[in-house]
Amino acid sequence: MMRCLRRSGSLITLVLLAALPVLAQEGEASPVDSPIGWIFRWLNFAIVFGAIAYLAWKKGGPYFRAQADEISQKIAEGARAREAAEQKRQEVQAKLANIESEIAAIRAESKRDAEAEAKRLRTLAREEAEKIERAAQAEMAAAERAARMELKVLAARMAVERAEALLRKELTPNSEAALFQTFVQELERSVN
Numbered sequence: 001m002m003r004c005l006r007r008s009g010s011l012i013t014l015v016l017l018a019a020l021p022v023l024a025q026e027g028e029a030s031p032v033d034s035p036i037g038w039i040f041r042w043l044n045f046a047i048v049f050g051a052i053a054y055l056a057w058k059k060g061g062p063y064f065r066a067q068a069d070e071i072s073q074k075i076a077e078g079a080r081a082r083e084a085a086e087q088k089r090q091e092v093q094a095k096l097a098n099i100e101s102e103i104a105a106i107r108a109e110s111k112r113d114a115e116a117e118a119k120r121l122r123t124l125a126r127e128e129a130e131k132i133e134r135a136a137q138a139e140m141a142a143a144e145r146a147a148r149m150e151l152k153v154l155a156a157r158m159a160v161e162r163a164e165a166l167l168r169k170e171l172t173p174n175s176e177a178a179l180f181q182t183f184v185q186e187l188e189r190s191v192n
Contacts, residue, residue: 010051011051014047014048014051
């Protein structure tokens with residue numbers, strides 16, 4: 001409360017001091033142009049300016065300090081944001097710098113993988129071809145055995161037919177009797 005009274009008193013005093021030159025002009029001709037008028041003008045200006053500066057300092061000081069603190073915080077936040085952005089930019093540049101080597105590594109790896117896959121496929125094809133060849137050889141061997149058996153059967157049948165034909169041709173009733181006689185004689189000898 002006391003503060004408010006002091007300020008009100010200070011304000012009234014300042015207003016009266018500011019109005020003093022106007023009140024002084026009522027009776028005189030033109031004190032404004034006199035040297036004392038100029039001194040009062042400058043004195044009035046200094047008082048008003050001082051009062052405004054005083055009020056700004058006392059009342060506006062915390063406001064301006066708060067503004068200054070807020071501005072400095074925003075500047076600090078901006079600096080941190082700029083540092084974070086700079087760090088991200090450097091990370092991106094590092095990644096971009098390494099991207100060529102990463103691409104080359106990926107290409108080399110994919111080439112190795114493709115070569116390994118091609119080699120695996122060639123090996124698999126070769127193994128399959130060998131299996132097919134072994135199966136074909138086994139099938140041919142079986143076919144050959146079957147053909148030989150068939151050939152033997154055919155040869156035996158032909159031999160029997162030929163022998164039968166020869167026997168029919170050479171066997172006459174006289175030769176049959178002689179052959180029978182020989183057979184019987186051999187049997188008698190073998191029994192004894």
